[in-house]
Amino acid sequence: MGRLSELFAPETVAVVGATDREGSVGRAILENLLTEFDGEVVPVNPDRDELLGTTCYPDVSSAPPVDLAVVVVPPPVVVDVLEEIGETDTDHVVVITAGFSETGDEGARRERKLREVAAEYDLDVVGPNCLGVMSTPVGMNASFGPEDPLEGSVSFMSQSGAFVTAVLDWANEQEVGFRHVVSLGNKAVLDETDFVREWGADPDTEVVIGYLEGIDDGEAFIDVTREVADETPVVIVKSGRTDAGAQAASSHTGAIAGSEQAYEAGLEQAGVLRARSVEELFDWARALSGLTIPEGNGVAVVTNAGGPGVLTTDAVGDTGLEMADFEDATVDRLAEAMPAEANVYNPVDVIGDADTGRFERALEIVLEDDNVDAAVVVSSPTAVLEYDELAAMVVEHTDERDQPIVPCLMGGERTTEPETVLREAGIPNYFDPARAVSGLDALATFREVSRREIDEPETFDVDRERARSILERVHDREGNQLGVEAMELLEAYGIPIPxxxxxxxxxxxxxxxxxxxxxxxxxxxxxxxxxxxxxxxxxxxxxxxxxxxxxxxxxxxxxxxxxxxxxxxxxxxxQVDLEAATETLLGVNRDPQFGPLLVFGLGGVFVEILEDTSVRVAPIGETEAREMVGEIQAAPLLRGARGREPADIDAVVESLQRLSQLVTDFPAIVELDVNPLAAGPDGVQALDLVVTLDTETL
Known part of the structure; x- marks a missing residue:
């Protein structure tokens, strides 16, 4: 564990603003801590000598030394309390109190002061405006939530406290456990990057999940999460995908919403698995924390029902997975072992009168096929099939095999006990075949994330001073734009121009x-x-x-x-011969959270109509630049479709890298468009340019 280890494993916790008043937040937090926490609880309230049977202290300075202080006092005195805490040996603080940047100008000023005091005393502060923190290894519920989480290996952060309470209520019913839970609140000091870093260093956190409305420092998040995601899956559901949603997120927590395009690119580059819903978030978390990572994408489906088998096959087709092509020997063995009415091709239908033994025989055969990297067992209830036995069989073969086996035991009450058997073995059961396949796809996606190699951006030999002098011409004119008169800017960074x-x-x-x-x-x-x-x-x-x-x-x-x-x-x-070239676009748009977004796509006069583009957060290396070129729908044109001579793709890739270096070197570049960049067999040439600058930072 890292710097925040004491936040999640304190020996002594103070509740500053504790009270015994019924229905108050201060009482709820105190009661939660007194119920299960392994350590000592220290109430702080100047008007009480004792609270709920525990000695109470008038202020932090007179209380015993504490590892964590939970602050729930009125907004105007929070900063004073924080200064008092700073004078002690306490390093970790959770500010529950609302009334900061989410409330307007006065709250924003109060939050700036809180941040200044935290920096002065080097305090790690969660919040303000948060539900609190929880840690199951030490039985700590330092929040005013009504539920204590069950123990597990998933660490969970949320920018919404209400989301935490709803999730814990659901998770306890589903017997889904957590290791640590953090309500981020306004993220005045500690943010999502800090907790990804901390939990990535925690050997007992198997999966990091989160609900986010915004990311404060996109560049830091990418750098940290890339490293963590090599070993630990990070799954995020990000709200505010639409303009209306982004506006709601801003009013909710004071977040500054970055563009959805930036989040798509930034989260992908960070190695995050981005869930589209809460259901998907936990489906993936359960799969990633309990199942083996498959070596490849070949999936075998074994079912006793034709309809669900087809649904499963469709679901596989909607992902990056593929239905495994059985070897001839596998088909022959299945034909010998199964009834004549069974389907021995993928999906394998063992038909409706199958018992657990027939399911097991079919599963054993397909898992021995070298083309099968994973299996989905889909069953509907029948009078001859015992779900308890089927669940036990899945557990046994999961322990023995390298391939993940994802069960989809469909049904209602009769699945309750079998699901408990599976859950105790760390295996999730999914009612819907599409959800089972989605969980399996998350495993395969994480495999690719953990294996990918991120090359360092190349530093080209450029004329930076010449580029600076060209950009500074903007000071001599009205407005903040440069156009084709500044084409030499590109030449200074090695991008060819006519x-x-x-x-x-x-x-x-x-x-x-x-x-x-x-x-x-x-x-x-x-x-x-x-x-x-x-x-x-x-x-x-x-x-x-x-x-x-x-x-x-x-x-x-x-x-x-x-x-x-x-x-x-x-x-x-x-004049450049455009008959033999493809008109492409190189662009930059600086996002407030993630910084410069590089855009590549089909260019010319139709760029705004076709919108055929790929996006990355700069800086990028050759691998990512090459991925950008290959991702657009018009990529076949560059490769020489319909008899056209192929474009010099290496030159396009290098131009993207050089542009990445340019906008990284000059943060004053807010927007930049090279349209078109003519990509022909003999190289590239930039034919037009528009640059928008932040003149105050140039």
Whole structure:
């Protein structure tokens, strides 16, 4: 365990604000601790000498030394109490009290002061505005929740206290246990990253799960969780996926909602298994904490009912798993062992009159097939099938085999005792075949996460000072954007651009065009005109003789479209042959939680319509850059579909890495679009650029 080990294994806990008043939070916390906690409980209340049969102290300084202080006092005095705690040897504090950043400006100021005091005294603070913390190894329920959790190997954090109470009520009924439980509250000091780090270092936490409404520091979360997820599964259900949900999350806990796209990319890069519902969260947690990780994706289904067998097969098809292709010898053995009416291909239907012995024989045969990495046993109740025996058989073979066996014993009351047998062996039972397959898919997904290799971002030889000087040109103009006049920014970071210049005179335009081979492309240059093509602000295939008239026409169109637009001139650029190239997009959007998001996709004029993109959080290495290129639907175009010559994908991958380095080096870059990046057989060239900057940080 790490720094927070004492938070979950204190010997002495103080309840600051304890009381015996019926229905109060201070009494509920005190009662919860006095009921099961292995250590000493110290009530603190200046108006009592004794509470619930326990000696009470007027303040923290007069109380015995404590390892953990739980604070439940009115909001205006929380910071004073925290300072008093800071003067003692106590390092860990849980602030239950609400009335902080979730309530408005005054609460936000109070929370900033709390954070300052915690930093001054180096206090680990959970909350404020939280339910509390629980730890089953020491019997500690330092919360005002009504339920004590059962013991288990899953550690659970939640940004919603109400979610914790609801989950514990359900979990106790389902006999699902926990190791540690934390209500995060406003996360003024300790956040989700701290607990992922702590539980990842805990050998007795088999799975980390959480309900989150936001992630405060996406970069730190990715760095820590990537390392933890190599050994310990991290499963998160994240609310606020929609705009309305994100707004609700913000008003609930004071969270600043990042974009859903950022969370999708960030959680995937962190190695998180993202559940879509509470049911899925716990289905996966139970599978990951109790079943063996399969070596491959081949699944065998053994069932006594055709309909559920088909449903299971469909569910496998909806995941990254696959129905195992049995070896001929397996089919032959099944045919010998099963009735003539049975189906001996996958899914194996042992038919409705099967007893446990027939189920067992079929399961033994399929598990001996080298193409079978896991099995799902699906049964519906019949008069000849004893579920107790079937559950015991699954437990026995789970102990003997390397492959996971996922039971789906369908039914009601008759599954109660068999589920207890399975649960005691750490094996979950699922009523719905789709949920059984989903749990198995979580195992396979974790296998891939734990085996993946994350390469370090390459540091390219770039001209950083030249790039800085180009970006600083924004200070000399109105607004915060640079356009094609800053194309040399890309060149400074090794991303190829065509030859050309931005000019503000038709004579200069003619001179530049005559210095370039062949026909040229001309574009209006204005930070106020985003979509130049829409107003006829781009001319392609302009000959030397046409340059002067083209210049005048472009300026005229821009003035007519937006008379007050800032015109910086016209770009005269070498024309790139787009017939042999694919127009792609390189982009960046800086997210408030995760930082720079890299975007790659099909480019050109249809990018906003097709929205064929992949996203990663920068910085990235070659592997992730190559994954980005391969993920878009238009990837076959780059690989040379329909007789096209393949694009230089290595050049595209390198450009993504170089852009990643650029936006990492310059946090002032808020948005950046290279559209199009022409990807052809001989390399890439960036043809257009828009950069939006935070001028205050440049």
């Amino acid at each position: 030859d050309g210049e931005v000019v503000d005179d038709p004579d200069d335009a003619v001179a530049v065009a005559e210095s370039l081979p062949g026909e040229v492309v001309m574009k209006i240059v204005s930070p106020d005109i985003a979509h130049k093509t829409d107003i006829g602000g781009v001319k392609i295939g302009v000959s030397d003789e046409e340059v002067r008239n083209a210049y005048e026409d472009l300026v005229s169109r821009a003035r007519a479209y937006q008379p007050d637009a800032q015109l910086l001139g016209v770009q005269v650029q070498e």
